[in-house]
Amino acid sequence: KMIAVKSSITGIGWKPQYLSPLKTLVSTIHILVTHKFAFLKYIFIQELENNPAFALEDFANVNFYSEV
DSSP states (O other): OOOOOOSOTGGGTOOHHHHHHHHHHHHHHHHHHHHHHHHHHHHHHHHHHHOTTOOGGGTOSHHHHHHO
16 A cells, blocks of 8 residues: 655655655656656557557556556
8 A cells, every 4th residue: 555645855754864765765766667657658659550459548547557
């Protein structure tokens, strides 16, 4: 289960010694997610070029992307 918290870092009580590792983690996750979606876009475009009947709508749903 995931929980999202919208607050400043100081507002949620992070200890100063954890701020640098947190920023590194957030940056790493951002890069991974950005690359993941760019790669998925590439795969879908290639599949559509090779197979115009490719059922893209089968993959255009929240469940698919949450699993990836």
